[in-house]
Amino acid sequence: MLHRGQESTDGTGGGELTVPMAWLYAEYIADELLRTGDLMPPTSFEFRAGRDALALTIFLSDTSGELSGIRVVTQLETWLSLTAYDQPWQEWVGDRMAELWSEARRTGGPTPDLDLAAAAWRWLEETELLAPDLDAVPGGGCVAGEDDGPKVWTPAWQLGLPLGHLAIHLF
Structure with a gap:
């Protein structure tokens, strides 16, 4: 979504289109980390x-507005801690989004x-993907095989978060 009438990427304004560079850069880093990890086909919903x-x-996590200037290696530990299994990632995202929306309302x-x-x-909250049921009882009578075990509909974020975490580890 590009908006008219806001500042352009060089800050001059004047009715030019605004390019969402911070989001595009974050998406690019995430894409590269996942491709490097080679965990899922890039065309799959799981990859998305x-x-x-x-x-x-x-x-x-870019609270200082310096995303386009960061060095990925210096941020890996932060991203690992935020995506760790025992962290309340969903609540953190909700709180951070609320902060940004509040700030946006104050600033135009x-x-x-x-x-x-x-x-x-x-999309991550509303989309569910069919994934292996990791809470299923072991030895529940299923034939051994990758796609033969029990499956459960899982919110996309619950599937994507561990993939992202693993991709950071593999980097």
């Missing part, structure tokens, strides 16, 4: 879930970056 969860983590409305982050968050 991982990319969006990781992009949200990257975008929302949402940016294209925030619009794209909100769309990714909405």
